Amino acid sequence: MGLWGLWVGTQRQDYKVGRMSQFRIDYLESIGFAWTRKRVGNEWLPDHYSEPDLEAIARIIEETRSGHDDLPPSATEVLRTRMNVGRRLAEALQEYLDKANGVADRA
Template sequence: MDEIGFLWTDAKMDKHERRWMAMFEALKEYKATHGHCRVPHKEGTLGIWVGTQRRLYTIDKLRRDRQEMLESIGFEWRLKRFVEVKKPEQETLWNSQYAKVVRFKEEYGHTCVPYRYPEDEGLGIWVHNQRIRNKNGTLRPDRKEKLDKVGFTWDFDEIYEKSWLDSYEELKQCYTKKLAIGTPLGKWVDYQRIRFANGSLEPERKAMLDEIGFEWWE
């Protein structure tokens, strides 16, 4: 068979797929030896690969078939962590950001701080990180409880979409009835202009704003 150039591996399988399968087989061997799939990062290539699969799963980027293959051998997506040591400076920083979220909620009525929030980019990133930590099980229970008390939005996409549409309808009413645009809505309007200017505004949303005569430049 070798003499006629027979391909013993699937010819349609590209190098990335072959590498993934090779690592998967290595993980199966690791489990057979150790009884689990919790490969430490210090183990080198396999440990790094295992960590990558968990990160991809956390952000919903892991292919479904790969997820199922890993689960078939008892792969654990969430690992038990050591109790986090509360460092004073970290507590101060976290509480400071939390207070900003509370103020944001009081002003806008929700906690959907945009990732690229122009008034405080650090806050948008911090809020995003809390959602990621909650999803992968690394957010401290006491912190989650505090965020829950202020109605923190864990499912950002769905609520943010509703928030955007609510503001859009409010602006539409202002245009139709020739009403003054208040401060919260005015900030939302400014933010749409900023997103349009930096190219991050979705085309369908720009089209909706164009339909009601939105003024992109004051």
């Protein structure tokens, strides 16, 4: 199993045993994450799949971007790293949203 499969399995297990925050659940559901799967012939397919919620993705982008540019000089390296990861997440989600909405690449 590759890293992607391990990550997906971890998300499903954390959800199943109640170790996942509601924000994370909402986030994953907004992008159409399949919590369960079923075997159909030789394939494992999502048991339940919802279409990505583009409005929820836009809210996540806005929430992730807001306030991340004003770190004080005393901010720890861990906080700076966390903000950079959040910024990259927002950029990736924006790219996804643009493609989903048929927007041409931004200049």
